[in-house]
Amino acid sequence: MPGLNELQVNFKRYLMTGYPAIAAHIASVGESQQKPRLAVYANAYRARLVEALAADYEALKAVLGDDSFIDLCHDYLDAHPSTGFSLRSFGQHLPDYLRRVHRRQPYLGELAEFEWLLTEAFDAPDAPVVGVEDVSRIPPGSWACLRMRLHPSVHRLRLNWNVVNIRQSAKDTAAIPAAERLPEPVACIIWRDGLTTQYRSLMPDEESALVAAEGGATFTELCEQLAAHDVPQDQVPLRAAGLLKTWLTSALISEVLL
């Protein structure tokens, strides 16, 4: 008679690999076969985890097609069995996994990363949002050393492929465009504005400014970043103020420090 732990080890092994040792401990029920009964568990295990990945990676699924997506999920499940108490975190390694095993299709990993960051932004911590009025109360003399903290849902990434179009087409259930390398890498942010997950691309100067802001730079230092991007010297304060206003109105800033 197996102890409780041995039984669970064998059962788990059966679910993960199909190794049938557990069958020796299953009682038969009349004429009914053991095998299909055990298979209910094996099928449910795989199906539930595939379903979780399908919810997180809708566009990837659309690009690969159902069969290839399911094959990918099964391989991923073997490589990264779930260890968290919630299915929420199960798909976290898929972007890296794709980059490792599908090197010849680098857009797959990029698409997966884009989708994963959308799920991260979806339930990232809540935080206050600083509005334009809050900042307009700051005396002009204090602007130079103003620093800001970004909303915890903000993620930045760089895209080399047309994965934003691919994802949008998948979401609209339109025809999926072929993967194409972008002429230039494009910086992109993903964040949550209120309850709505958002993304947009960044101009190179905005990317530098945002990276600086993220790193705790002052408004003056942020202006220096813009100047390094061929923004004419006399236009820099205007551009900086314009960017700040955009960030404030789109709920990117959680705190302003003086």
Place this chain on the structure above:
Amino acid sequence: MNTISTAMAPESATDETPYLGYGLGLRPEYYETILESTPDVDWFEIISENYMVDGGKPLYYLDRINERYPIVMHGVSLSIGGTDPLDQVYLRRLKALAKRVQPAWISDHLCWTGQGGHNMHDLLPLPYTDEAVRHVAARVRQVQDTLGRRILLENVSSYVNYSHSTMSEWAFLSAVVEEADCLVLLDINNIYVSAVNHRFAPQDYLDGAPLERVQQIHLAGHTDYGDFIIDTHDHPVPDPVWDLYTEALKRCGRVSTLIERDDRFPPFAELMEELQRARLLGGEALQAERCQV
């Protein structure tokens, strides 16, 4: 709404075991409908893990709905029958969520869900042995100490039985909850599913179950595969489950009842119709009880 149920609560209801009436599982598909129409549902049950997140929509809707309805927390990852140590991170998050929600009670399943650090995300069957009784009961007591309250354990559907089990499922359930001094969430559909799968009479289950500890009932639908049935929660509650519910009510008196639907979500009105059917049966059971007195 809930005022009526509270007013009609049987005298045995205490602060620890309030009678809540007739509830539905809270699912994201229905968030907006619930907030817009404040339907005549007495309470909602959440899947605890779905709200163990840092922010955003899940917690936003949870808080809004919690302002209007009593909420009960139902977990799927406690792995009370597992042989890994209890997951302290999970328990901390469960406790934190309970602090936020102030649920009427907290439940999970009499099963194991993982081993060796892996989570199978399924409600896997335990052998019905003395070893398992002692093991589970000790862990329930640990959980109850951590949470500072008694928990409810739910009977699960199963598709296999272990050859070294030494007792029936209902005897196992009774032994565990007695030794742990916890409460029971009786899933009527799961009794029916297991009865068909293991060829026992569901009435025997009711006769042998620790009915005095039943704090909540689950009703749900399943899928028939001929030789066995699977607990899929994607259909309306079928007639044999309603019949068994009626039987259970005869034995238990009125119990807070919840309809579970986890897939193929129908329009909300259809769930309300099912809830109405449960209400009628509950009312009749109470009537019959009064006649006997």
